[in-house]
Amino acid sequence: MAEKQLVYLYCVTEEEPNLREVGCLADNLHSVHHKGLYGVAGDVEDSEFGEESLKRNLVDLQWVGAKATAHEKVIEGIMEDTCVIPFKFGTLFNTNDGLKAMLEVYGDEFKTILAELKNKQEWGVKIYCDIQRLKSGIADRQPEILEVENEIKSSSVGKAYFLKKKKAELIEQAVNGKINQYGRESFTLLKDLSSAARINRLLPKEVTEREDDMILNSAFLVGNDSVHDFVSLANSLKTQYEDVGFSVDCTGPWPPYNFCGLPKARGRNG
């Protein structure tokens, strides 16, 4: 008996997508045309992506990594030629007809979103902070902290104990202040060059596998004409504060994952 197949949706376009370049990345990559929209989809095995199998596979980082990368590559390939609405990992249908029915329900909204995304690119900016480095820089420079430091030297043991606590608090406050200030300023400057901007949740070190802490995870929708300025600004933010411990990572262009609306829609089933 043949293995049951499911239809995995990658993205939706308004122009006919060019599948030639990315065809090798997915099994039977095809487009489903309905009411002026194309759904770009591939076939996947029910034994891999069916509900029970998926639950099992989602805790396997090797599997998730390979499949998520393929998902991204297919959409990037399509995006080279035309505007896309990227779908979240694991949007599945039993048949192409199921996909058509979804396009029927959401078609008008997709067309509105695609019109808004035209001639724009998503860019991502993550800022990290080496907190120890920032801390040592602050402790050496802030007059208020230096004053307490001096006081500690000429104090009794008991008084010095409390002054040290005070000093630690002052440093903590100054560090938080700097992080907020730098994150806020950077975000505002980048946002001013963008059509839209989002702040996403911070990823912990266990995920980033970096020594420093993420202090800003943001995404921007940037007009094609502004991309050059946007990247230049990110570059200058990167050099401006790297000495005190901040690190700016700017990546793009990405499929507009953060700017394709319908975030709460749950489809006909929901």
Place this chain on the structure above:
Amino acid sequence: MDNIGLKSGDVTLVEILDRVLDKGVIIAGDIVISVADVDLIYLGLKVLLSSVETMEHLRGAPFPSPMQEAT
């Protein structure tokens, strides 16, 4: 300047997972699956959610977001 403006073909897996698993249009297809619960994946990465809270705390008040966070 070496790390800036990379094509996404060269970015880390974390950058890809941060988008592909967490963002994009969410619609229940014929099959309602549990991918919506992205924390499942983070648990797979042995991530403690408490460390996120720690960072939020350390960072102080969140930045004013111009739009609500995409979910």
